[in-house]
Amino acid sequence: MQEILEDTLRLLEGCNCETSCTECLNHFHNQHLQSRLDRHLGAMLLKYAVWGTIPSCASPEMQAETLSQLRASLELDGYRCTATGEEVMPLRVEHDGRLVAVGCFPGLIHTSNFIHPIASAKGVHGHLALNEYLLRSDLPGAHLMVKELFAS
Ligand SMILES: [Zn+2]
Structure with a gap:
């Protein structure tokens, strides 16, 4: 076996x-x-x-890679995106003088007690941690979630 x-x-x-x-x-x-x-x-x-290997978040660089399609979609929509290499902000998204931190995490650790490192990002208007499995199946939905953060 x-x-x-x-x-x-x-x-x-x-x-x-x-x-x-x-x-x-x-x-x-x-x-x-x-x-x-x-x-x-x-x-x-x-x-x-x-x-018994506990799933964990990928490196900020790998998260930025996973978020690359979302990044392209946001850039087409006029948002400025930067991969920072920082754990608290794998992807930096800017628009109208506001800043939002975006990261992603493996679908297997999507539990109520999971807190992505971006939750401790300082000086941001908002932050969004996306489930990688759901991100792959609903890119337009993820795009809208980022837009809504800027609108709130
Ligand atoms: Zn294959």
Whole structure:
């Protein structure tokens, strides 16, 4: 069993696709739910279930990378975005003299007691921590959440 689990983890972490493909998770019998499959989330869940590894936030640089599509969408809408490399502000979003800190976190740690480091960002109008799994499935929704922070 240990060998099967280790091979599965290698398969999930070793693929080059964004979320799932025929090389890792997709096959004929799960085609109805392939849009919801995520090899990163699967690897994180497997590591937690088998080895007790608690999922944690990625580095600020990796969070900025995960947020790159949101960043492009916001920039098209006139917002100024900067990847800072800071834990309290992976992505700095500015508009009309206001500043909002944006970060993201793995979907597996979306619990009521989870507090993203951006909650302690100083001198900001607001902050927003986005669930990475939900971000991937609803980019327009995330865009609107950022816009609403500037409007409030
Ligand atoms: Zn793949």
